Amino acid sequence: MTSRRDFFRNAGLAGAAVAAGAVSRASLAALPEPVIMEKADTQPPLLPPNGRPYNPVVTLNGWTLPWRMVNGVKEFHLVAEPVVREIAPGMKAHLWGYNGQSPGPTIEVVEGDRVRIFVTNRLPEHTTIHWHGQRIPNGMDGVGGLNQKQIPVGKTFVYEFVARRPGTFMYHPHADEMTQMAMGMMGFWVTHPRGRHPLIDPVDRDFCFLLNAFDIDPGSYTPKVNTMLEFNLWTWNSRSFPGIDSLNVRLNDRVRIRIGNLTMTNHPIHLHGHEFLVTGTDGGPTPKSTRWHEVTTDVAVGQMRQIELLADEEGDWAFHCHKSHHTMNAMGHGVPTMIGVDHRGIAKTIASLVPDYMVMGERGMADMGEMEMPLPDNTLPMMTGTGPYGPVEMGGMFTVFKVRRDQKPGDYKDPGWYRQPPGTQAYEWTGPVAQPARRKSEGGQSMPASGSVPASEVRVRKPRGHSEH
Numbered sequence: 001m002t003s004r005r006d007f008f009r010n011a012g013l014a015g016a017a018v019a020a021g022a023v024s025r026a027s028l029a030a031l032p033e034p035v036i037m038e039k040a041d042t043q044p045p046l047l048p049p050n051g052r053p054y055n056p057v058v059t060l061n062g063w064t065l066p067w068r069m070v071n072g073v074k075e076f077h078l079v080a081e082p083v084v085r086e087i088a089p090g091m092k093a094h095l096w097g098y099n100g101q102s103p104g105p106t107i108e109v110v111e112g113d114r115v116r117i118f119v120t121n122r123l124p125e126h127t128t129i130h131w132h133g134q135r136i137p138n139g140m141d142g143v144g145g146l147n148q149k150q151i152p153v154g155k156t157f158v159y160e161f162v163a164r165r166p167g168t169f170m171y172h173p174h175a176d177e178m179t180q181m182a183m184g185m186m187g188f189w190v191t192h193p194r195g196r197h198p199l200i201d202p203v204d205r206d207f208c209f210l211l212n213a214f215d216i217d218p219g220s221y222t223p224k225v226n227t228m229l230e231f232n233l234w235t236w237n238s239r240s241f242p243g244i245d246s247l248n249v250r251l252n253d254r255v256r257i258r259i260g261n262l263t264m265t266n267h268p269i270h271l272h273g274h275e276f277l278v279t280g281t282d283g284g285p286t287p288k289s290t291r292w293h294e295v296t297t298d299v300a301v302g303q304m305r306q307i308e309l310l311a312d313e314e315g316d317w318a319f320h321c322h323k324s325h326h327t328m329n330a331m332g333h334g335v336p337t338m339i340g341v342d343h344r345g346i347a348k349t350i351a352s353l354v355p356d357y358m359v360m361g362e363r364g365m366a367d368m369g370e371m372e373m374p375l376p377d378n379t380l381p382m383m384t385g386t387g388p389y390g391p392v393e394m395g396g397m398f399t400v401f402k403v404r405r406d407q408k409p410g411d412y413k414d415p416g417w418y419r420q421p422p423g424t425q426a427y428e429w430t431g432p433v434a435q436p437a438r439r440k441s442e443g444g445q446s447m448p449a450s451g452s453v454p455a456s457e458v459r460v461r462k463p464r465g466h467s468e469h
């Protein structure tokens, strides 16, 4: 029997890191007491209180699960359960996750560690956990029906294996997988190398997060689990911009970022201002001869990518998925392209029927980033966020990589907005602007136009049965 005090002493929860936002639930005899996280904020790294030493990771808008050491075995307790996750300020979702949040806590161990993971099922249906990417005994691989019986509602199963290979991994159910992953059940796993590894360089900051996606109708709370492609919330660790914390580093820090994709589509992840190397996949560290510099790397479905860079350019650098639909929140789809369409006439008519009707997108969509639009409760604006110079017009899979000269080693706090040195920002030209010379005939040299081409005309049909040019 382990009391709450014993558990905390054994686990040696160093610092306020986890203790601050965590509560412990009352005892399950002989099991490590589950530690529950109540906050969606990025928690500071959990320094290993015992076992082999390692340099811990920081999980974006997440945390690392404490363990207890029993006769040389690291024991963890995961509780699969319904959770309320704040996707961003102003929107909460009813998800399924582990230990109070979705995704679940990151599990950090060291190559060669023997780990024992108790998994308690508090969901309304059975579940399992698959330890994606790891070399483990077949009976521990977690595919329900194939490797084990599913964990029934209310029961606890035990997984035990040696973390044989260092690298970047994840965990997720392999039971009613479509539903359980669409509801947010997943977590990150990092196995640190034991001592110096020829392909794993030490870094100053080591971040990790999962790419995930939800389909939650504006005004509702529960994801539609049958959605395959048309998700409306693109998230990093179940958070959407501006709810995703920035990655804060010190100038000239060596930085590693580990990314896993558990959505149904690929995400080209793009960093501004720096080049990086892909130093690892879920197959382990990449041979050095295979590494080349990139600024965007595609993370395909079910893959993990580990990137590394030297943060040697000060500033606030955008870091985002390069699919522009993935840097928008709900309402981004089903809005017709209205650029160039003059609908002054109909706006009044519709407004008499629909009081809150607004004309959208006549001059592009940028207005959406600053408009005060009436939204249903519990949803996020499509394009949002405010920077030091105005609306950022983003959402979804977007955040900021903040490189600062005066950020202290080990300090992960947001330093605020970057102050650019005078004379280093794009500025308005106030001199004369010459009209550009325009080509008179279509086609150019290779396909000269024969004869004159009539100007094309678009016919726009408007309501009330009449049409105009």
Ligand SMILES: [Cu+2]
Pocket (backbone or CB within 6 Å): 234, 266, 267, 268, 321, 322, 323, 326, 397
């Ligand atoms: Cu994407």
